[in-house]
Amino acid sequence: MAFKIPNPATVKSRIQLGNGTTFLPGPKDKSIQSLIDHVLEHGYVILPSIYTPAQVQHALDELDRLEQQRSSGPASQGGRNDFEGFKTRRIYALADKSRAFDCFPIHETVMKLNDYFLQPNYLLTSYHTVNIEPGSVVQLMHTDDGLVALPRPRPLMGIGTMISLDEFTETNGATTLIPGSHLWGDDRMPKREEMIPAVMPAGSMLYFLNTVWHSGGANTSNQQRRSLTAQYCQPWIRTYENMTVAMGWEDLDQVPKKLLQLMGFSTHAFMGYVDGRAPRTGVEMRKKRLIEWALNEREKEERKERLSRL
Numbered sequence: 094m095a096f097k098i099p100n101p102a103t104v105k106s107r108i109q110l111g112n113g114t115t116f117l118p119g120p121k122d123k124s125i126q127s128l129i130d131h132v133l134e135h136g137y138v139i140l141p142s143i144y145t146p147a148q149v150q151h152a153l154d155e156l157d158r159l160e161q162q163r164s165s166g167p168a169s170q171g172g173r174n175d176f177e178g179f180k181t182r183r184i185y186a187l188a189d190k191s192r193a194f195d196c197f198p199i200h201e202t203v204m205k206l207n208d209y210f211l212q213p214n215y216l217l218t219s220y221h222t223v224n225i226e227p228g229s230v231v232q233l234m235h236t237d238d239g240l241v242a243l244p245r246p247r248p249l250m251g252i253g254t255m256i257s258l259d260e261f262t263e264t265n266g267a268t269t270l271i272p273g274s275h276l277w278g279d280d281r282m283p284k285r286e287e288m289i290p291a292v293m294p295a296g297s298m299l300y301f302l303n304t305v306w307h308s309g310g311a312n313t314s315n316q317q318r319r320s321l322t323a324q325y326c327q328p329w330i331r332t333y334e335n336m337t338v339a340m341g342w343e344d345l346d347q348v349p350k351k352l353l354q355l356m357g358f359s360t361h362a363f364m365g366y367v368d369g370r371a372p373r374t375g376v377e378m379r380k381k382r383l384i385e386w387a388l389n390e391r392e393k394e395e396r397k398e399r400l401s402r403l
C-alpha cells in the first residue's frame with residue numbers, strides 16, 4: 094500500500110476564490126483551460142452533449158426498468174421529504190443496480206476537471222438518479238457542503254454534477270443555481286430571484302463547486318426531467334480505517350451500539366446512508382443477498398456434480 098505524507102509547503106499554494114472557497118490546485122490539463130477559467134469565475138460550467146445518444150438511451154431504458162421495481166430503493170417510487178421532493182424519484186446506490194450508468198461519472202473531461210479542483214485520490218461520494226416529475230415544486234436552496242460546519246472562505250470539500258438524460262429546460266425542472274455564489278462569504282444569503290436555470294441538451298453535464306448555491310427547479314411541464322447526479326469529495330473525507338468493510342457483519346448485534354455508531358454504522362443527517370437507508374438496514378439487505386447468492390452457487394455446483402455422475 095503506497096504511503097506518502099503530504100509536504101506542508103503545498104498548503105501555501107492554496108487558491109482563495111473571493112470570500113467563499115479555497116482549494117489546492119492540482120495538475121492543469123491545457124485542453125480544459127477555458128472550462129477551468131469558467132468554474133473559477135462563475136463556480137460552475139456546462140459541458141454540452143458530452144455523452145453519446147446511445148449512452149443516454151441505454152441509461153434511460155435502464156432507468157425505466159428500475160423505476161418499475163419497488164426493490165430499486167426506498168425513493169424509487171417517490172421522494173420521502175422536502176429535500177428529495179415528494180414528486181420526484183431517486184434511485185440510490187446506482188452502481189449496484191446496473192452497469193448502464195458506469196460511463197457517466199468517469200468521463201475523461203470530468204476527471205481532468207476534478208484532477209485540478211480536488212486532491213489526488215478523490216472519491217465518488219454519491220451517485221444516484223433524480224427524476225423530477227410534472228408538478229414538482231422548487232427544491233430548498235442549498236450548497237452541497239451545507240453540513241460542513243466551517244466558516245467561509247472554506248476549503249472545497251467536493252464537486253457536484255448534474256447529468257441530463259432529458260433536455261433540461263426552464264419549465265421541466267432544470268437545476269437552478271447562482272453564478273458566482275462560490276465567491277460569497279457567510280454574510281450573504283441566496284435569493285430565489287438570483288437563480289438561473291442550467292438549460293442544456295440531453296447528454297450534458299452541469300459541473301459545479303460544492304460552495305455554489307443551487308436547487309432542483311420546479312417542473313411545470315408535462316414531461317419528466319430525468320437525470321443522474323454524481324458527486325465527488327476530497328480523499329480525506331473518510332475514516333482512516335474503512336471500518337464498515339473491515340468489520341465482519343455476521344454478529345453485529347454482539348457489538349455495543351455506541352461502538353457501531355463510532356465505526357460508521359450510523360448517519361450524520363443523511364451522510365453515511367446505504368441505498369437511501371440507515372446503514373444497519375443496508376447491511377442486513379446485503380447479508381440476505383450474499384446468503385441467497387451462496388445458496389444459488391451451491392445449488393449450481395451440486396447440479397453440475399449430479400450431472401457429471403450420470
Ligand SMILES: O=C(O)CCC(=O)C(=O)O
Pocket residue numbers: 176223225232237255266267268269307308309310
Ligand atoms: O435535481 C436537481 O436539479 C438538483 C438536486 C440537488 O441539488 C440535490 O438533491 O442535492
